[in-house]
Amino acid sequence: MTLTEHLGPIGLWSAGLRSDDPAHHGEIREAAAELEELGFSALWIGGSPRFAQASLVLEATERVVVGTSIVSIWQDAAADVAAQFAALDPGLRERVLLGLGVSHTALAPQYSRPYTAMREYLTALDEAPVPVPAGQRMLAALGPRMVRLARDRAAGAIPYLVTAEYTAQARELLGEEAFLAPEVKIVLDTDLSRARETARDFLSFYLPLPNYTNNLLRLGFTEADFEGNGSDRLVDALFALGDADRIRARVDEYLAAGADHLAVQVVLPNAKERVFTLARPEWRELAGILPL
Numbered sequence: 331m332t333l334t335e336h337l338g339p340i341g342l343w344s345a346g347l348r349s350d351d352p353a354h355h356g357e358i359r360e361a362a363a364e365l366e367e368l369g370f371s372a373l374w375i376g377g378s379p380r381f382a383q384a385s386l387v388l389e390a391t392e393r394v395v396v397g398t399s400i401v402s403i404w405q406d407a408a409a410d411v412a413a414q415f416a417a418l419d420p421g422l423r424e425r426v427l428l429g430l431g432v433s434h435t436a437l438a439p440q441y442s443r444p445y446t447a448m449r450e451y452l453t454a455l456d457e458a459p460v461p462v463p464a465g466q467r468m469l470a471a472l473g474p475r476m477v478r479l480a481r482d483r484a485a486g487a488i489p490y491l492v493t494a495e496y497t498a499q500a501r502e503l504l505g506e507e508a509f510l511a512p513e514v515k516i517v518l519d520t521d522l523s524r525a526r527e528t529a530r531d532f533l534s535f536y537l538p539l540p541n542y543t544n545n546l547l548r549l550g551f552t553e554a555d556f557e558g559n560g561s562d563r564l565v566d567a568l569f570a571l572g573d574a575d576r577i578r579a580r581v582d583e584y585l586a587a588g589a590d591h592l593a594v595q596v597v598l599p600n601a602k603e604r605v606f607t608l609a610r611p612e613w614r615e616l617a618g619i620l621p622l
Contacts, residue, residue, distance in 0.1 A: 332465050333427060334485050334509040337395055339585060340620045341372030343513050343593040346608040347387055348379045354606055359390035361608045366391045368614065369622030374399040374429070374488075374513070374593040380406065381414035381426070388422040399488060399513065399593060400431035400470040403451045404440050412458030428455075428462055429488050431470030432541075445475050452483045468511065472545045474503055481508040488513065488593065491542050493567045494583040496549055501588025511591040514584055517571035518596065518612050525571040528599045530559035533568070569597070574619045581620055594620065 342365050347358055365373055372395040373387055379398045387396050401411065415423065430451065432444035448469065455462040469480035471487040477500050480487040486509030487500060497512050504510055515532065519525035536542050537556050546555070546564070555564040565571075570580035584592055594616065596609040 332485065333395060333424070334465070334511075334590070336371070337509075337511075337591045338369075338371035338622065339589075339591055340370060340581075340622050341374055341395070341397070341511070341591060341593045342370040342613060342616075343374040343376055343399060343595040344608065345376030346606055347373060347375045348377050348383045349606055350383070351606070355386055357608060358386055361610055361613075362387045362390040362394075364610065365613060366394045368617040370394065370613075370617070371622070372397055372427070372511075372591065372593070376595070378402045378405050378433075381411070381418055384426065385418060385422060388418070388425060391425075393425075395425050395427055397427035397429050397468065397488070397593075399429040400490065401429060402433040403430055403447060404433055408451045408454035409458060412455055412460060412462055415462050416458075416460035426466060427485070428467040429470060430467060430484075431490075432476075445479070448476065449479060449483070452479075468509070471500070472541060477503045481505060485509045486511065486590075491515075491536055491568060492545070493549060494580075494587045495567075496545070497584050497587040497589050509590050510588060511593055512584060512589055513593040513595055514581065515569045515595050515597050516577055516616065517569055518577070518615060519571065520573045522572050525569075526562060526565050528597060529565045529569045529571060531600070532597045533565070534559045570594075577616075578619050585621075 374397045375384055376399055378401050384396050432448055465485050467484045468486055468488045469484050470490055471477040471480040472489055477487055481504045488511045490513045492512050501510055517525040517528050551564055555561040570577045596612045
């Protein structure tokens with residue numbers, strides 16, 4: 331049985347599970363242990379985490395899979411990532427998924443020929459003294475070529491900022507065997523207008539990045555949908571927002587579209603101003619809503 335076959339339908343995505351500040355490590359351990367107890371089958375560490383940061387979550391848990399979402403191939407050389415993987419305790423190493431992505435031109439000055447760069451990166455992981463197995467790596471694939479590479483050279487795809495419609499298209503490209511685990515943003519707020527404003531505030535970071543907007547344009551959105559940090563149509567397609575029934579219905583749409591697993595991310599008001607956030611009350615609420 332592969333590592334991805336151990337996963338249930340819902341994992342938890344959080345950048346708050348990654349911190350170099352020892353003052354936060356105790357709370358991260360407590361939160362990770364609670365999330366495992368609540369029933370989330372995977373914990374996806376947001377940002378571009380290193381395995382040393384992931385080990386904190388691994389050591390605090392016993393069963394959950396811990397994924398990096400998403401390591402930029404421009405930030406850490408493949409040899410360094412493979413060495414970090416090899417340095418993990420073998421028992422912990424078995425519960426790791428390495429999520430890899432090509433990032434964005436605005437965030438990586440060396441960005442060039444991303445498809446070729448990713449293919450060469452995967453080859454370097456294959457040829458490392460302790461390889462990172464294809465079954466323990468996932469690609470943050472958006473475009474068709476990268477999705478097919480995720481099918482052929484990894485366990486599958488972990489696309490970020492995508493719709494249920496995109497999920498169905500990715501499933502068709504991946505085939506039935508590859509693993510598909512899109513990230514889905516959730517705003518728990520029964521005031522729908524306020525929930526959309528929270529979502530727009532969060533989207534303001536992503537809409538200037540062409541890898542995301544180009545993918546959304548392929549899905550039929552227009553430049554007008556990007557104005558004002560997102561039209562209602564765009565926000566409603568990219569987020570699960572509102573009350574428990576609306577959120578569960580949107581999550582079910584992604585699963586019905588072909589997702590094997592969802593990495594759900596709670597978005598809070600003024601999220602960009604929160605350097606370190608563990609949304610533990612909201613995570614507990616989600617555990618009562620979602621099919622864990």
